[in-house]
Amino acid sequence: MLLLKPKCENRDGEKIIQSRIGLEEPCEFAENFLVGYNGEHYDCIIVDEVQFLSPEMIDKLSDLVDFHGITVICYGLRTDFQSHLFPGAQRLMELADDIEQIKTICWCGKRAHFNARLLNGEMVTEGEQVQLGGNESYISLCRKHYKERIVSNSTAKTC
Template sequence: MAQLFFEYGAMNSGKSIEILKVAHNYESQGKNILLMTPAADTRSGTGIVSSRIGLERPAVAIQKADNLFDIVKHHQTNLAAVLIDEAQFLFPEQVDQLAQVVDELHIPAMAFGLKQDAFNQLFPGSKRLIEMADKLEEMKTICAFCGKKAITQLRIVDGEPQREGQQVFIGGDEAYIPTCRHHWYHPDMAKISDLFPKEGK
């Protein structure tokens, strides 16, 4: 039975590696998948799913106005699964369209992304996925400061923690560090200085 899945985790939890692995597993069995990613994620170029270990492949770039049900219906011939990377950037109505894909087209939809932003607020897309998904699964990683489970990520701008600002700030290892709750509030500034030197130093 088709289901809507949401696999979430902090930065560096291996979400993009996992989605590429899932895509490979389907295709190695001769099954067709539709790989998609929001156009808002431009770290490796628009419409590219890329992992930190260097694996990447092209994907359908989701625009703000796109109806995901219509896109999947257009591609649905022999489609075994729909895979969405960086699902936190989906709009809530697009999550509802994914649910419609599952319920009406009977195609599994698997979304991978962050649960919350760098200010510990839910992304709108993630919030709707938590509300609508048939299955939620957490992907774990460790705090860069203490090794405990990371539940969030700290944004670093010019060598300093940033706890307010725009919700969407595209960046990778040069801008974010996974942390536990304690170290989000009380980061090791000496380690931050080593990892994120201030501009001009």
């Protein structure tokens, strides 16, 4: 098995994938691996933060499946903080054999498909799709609360 992550995804430091439950695993940069791929066989390749890969890299991942018999499993976000598909995520949805949505829940209890970017606790809707090294954070919201920009129960209006 091999773990890959995009080069730009360096929150966890160089060539480490860190999961939310505290596991750390060494990994390769996906772009380097895909461009320099030498035909080596793996049973399975797991890609983290796949939304940051370019559509071309997603095509190369699908070649590993079709021409090299490798199972490729990708994890990542579907849409950015402005509710638009990441280009890499779009290509992945076009090519993937199976897509499974991981259930995320808004503070109100509904399914949360939208990722809001927070800056100092306030939801922001302007900015770069990929903001690196910033001190913003993200929260999952349902569509209604994404539209209303209500990011938690405590900021909801009382009638």
